Amino acid sequence: RNVADELPNATVTDVTARQSRNASTVEVTAENVTTRNLGNALQSAGYEYESVREGVTEATRQQTVDVLRAKINEAGLSGGSVRSVSTAQGDHYVLVEAPERRSEVIDLVNSRGTVRVDIYYPTENGSGYQTRQAVLERDDFQSISTAQQGQGQNPPFVQVSIRESEASRFQQAVVETGVAAQGGTSCTYRQNPNGTDPCLLTKVDDEVVYAAGMRADLARSMRSGDWVNDPTFILPADNYSAAQELAINLRAGALPA
Structure with a gap:
């Protein structure tokens, strides 16, 4: 950081x-x-270093292969394969082969798939808004569901549980920033970003894919401290396709580069 x-x-x-x-x-x-x-x-930042160069490490190349394999599997693309290859000149590449749904494979490769949750909330003096970044990231989740259809007026979603080591930190963040205000919060970030209650912003590759407030019952549980005893959370999406993409990115992980 x-x-x-x-x-x-x-x-x-x-x-x-x-x-x-x-x-x-x-x-x-x-x-x-x-x-x-x-x-x-x-x-x-106070760090000493020996050298700085362009390129990536071997660990990053292997992580890229692992994540792409997971993305292809999570997307149900049968017959796909991913491997690292090297040229005689010493250049390194990741080779992706898939016999079906080529455009979908290209989308998966082109999207880094970094998911995080930010908090967007008013400044203390009320003169504007500020963002607390990455209050939740993929490594903070203990379990991640597949995409779920919403019921009634509720949108499609991905349900997650938060690691015990991170639950208190997240609970404190939503209380401090006012997301868990008494009576809950109503987010109008997309319609009126300069006049909204505090919001939880779900972002994929730095782009807001959903903005939400917090229900009164969940806010009450956050303020009382009870939520950490069962730290489950719902990440909504605009539609089922977006929920599927969110689930794939969360379950497979983000490409490192």
Whole structure:
């Protein structure tokens, strides 16, 4: 997070730190970030480093293969395969082969699929709004359902449970920012972003796919502290197709680059 704060146009989900016996690496996948930008960010955040280069690590290539395999499986694309290949010149590529639904495969590959939940809420002096980023990320979820059809006026959704280690932090965040206000909150982010109650924003690749307030009963459970005893949560979507895409991205994980 410290490094991301020092980089232009980068969020915490764009920065990955890995530590091994021999070395530690920091990778940045945000667009338009140069090696000089990263070097300066590391220095500003108080980290020493030996070198900065373009490219990705072997761990990132393998993670890319694993995530794409999972995405293809979650999407039900039979016969698909993903593997890492190298050229004689030492260049590395990820090869994706799928005999069916080519356009859907291309969409899966082109979408990084980073899912996070932000909180959008008024500033203390009421002069505007601010965003608390990544109050929930994929690694915070203990379990993730498949896409579910909504009932009645309720939209399609993906149900998740939050890890015990993260539940208190999320509960505190929604109380502090006013999402869990008494009586619940009504989110009008899309219609009136400058006059809405606090909102939970579900984002995929930094794009808002759903904005929601909080029901009165859930808000009451958050304020009392009872929610952490059964930390389940619903991520709504505009339609069933969007819920399916959300579930695929959550269950398979995001592409690292």
